[in-house]
Amino acid sequence: MTEDVHDIRLRVNGIQHTARVPARRLLSDCLRHDLGLTGTHVGCEHGVCGACTVLVDGRPVRSCLMLAVSAAQHADITTVEGLAAADGTPHPVQQAFAECHALQCGFCTPGFLTLVAAYLRDNPDPGEDDAREAVTGNLCRCTGYQNIVAAVLRAAEITRGQDGVPRARPPAEEGRVPEAGGGRP
Numbered sequence: 001m002t003e004d005v006h007d008i009r010l011r012v013n014g015i016q017h018t019a020r021v022p023a024r025r026l027l028s029d030c031l032r033h034d035l036g037l038t039g040t041h042v043g044c045e046h047g048v049c050g051a052c053t054v055l056v057d058g059r060p061v062r063s064c065l066m067l068a069v070s071a072a073q074h075a076d077i078t079t080v081e082g083l084a085a086a087d088g089t090p091h092p093v094q095q096a097f098a099e100c101h102a103l104q105c106g107f108c109t110p111g112f113l114t115l116v117a118a119y120l121r122d123n124p125d126p127g128e129d130d131a132r133e134a135v136t137g138n139l140c141r142c143t144g145y146q147n148i149v150a151a152v153l154r155a156a157e158i159t160r161g162q163d164g165v166p167r168a169r170p171p172a173e174e175g176r177v178p179e180a181g182g183g184r185p
Contacts, residue, residue: 003024004023005021007019008071010030010071011075012035012078013037013077014076019034021034021068023067025068026065026066026068027064027067027077028040028042028064029042031079034068039079040054045064047064047065049111051107051108051110051138053110053111053112054078054080054114055077055114057074058118060119080113091113092158093151093155095155096155097109097148097151102147108141112135115134115135115138116151119152124159125156126153126156128153135149
C-alpha cells in the first residue's frame with residue numbers, strides 16, 4: 001500500500017517554502033526535517049510540553065499536533081527562528097530571556113519564546129500572576145519558572161519602551177493571544 005504524498009506551500013518566517021510530505025507528516029517534523037528549521041523542538045509528541053509551540057497566523061499552536069497539510073491552509077507560520085528582526089536584533093522576549101537567565105538546558109525555550117511573544121502582543125502590561133498564568137501550558141524541568149516569569153515581565157517592559165529604547169513590534173506579533181494552559185507552574 002502506497003502512502004499519499006502531498007505537495008504543500010507554507011509561508012514560514014515570511015518566506016514561501018514548498019515541500020512534498022506524506023499525509024500524516026506533522027508540522028513539527030516538516031519544519032525540522034523538510035525545511036531545516038530545527039529551532040522548533042519536539043518533546044512529548046502529545047501536545048503536553050509546549051516545546052514545539054509555533055505561531056500559526058499569530059496564534060500559538062503545538063506543531064506536534066498539527067498536520068503539515070493542514071498548516072498549508074494558513075497564511076503564516078512563525079518559528080523561533082522568525083522572532084528576531086531581519087537585521088538580527090533579538091525580539092524583546094529573546095532579549096528578556098537572556099537578561100533574566102530564563103533558561104537552563106534550553107530545550108523548552110523556543111516554545112516559551114513563541115508563546116510569550118504572542119501573549120504580550122495582546123497583554124502588554126501583565127502582572128506577575130498574569131505572567132505566571134500565561135506560561136502554565138508549557139513545561140520546563142530545569143528552571144522552577146521564577147526566571148521565566150521575570151522574563152515575561154521584563155519583555156513587557158522592553159516592548160513598552162521602559163528601558164529607554166522603544167521597540168517596534170516584529171511582524172510575527174500580529175494575530176491573536178494564546179489561551180492560558182491549566183495549572184500553575
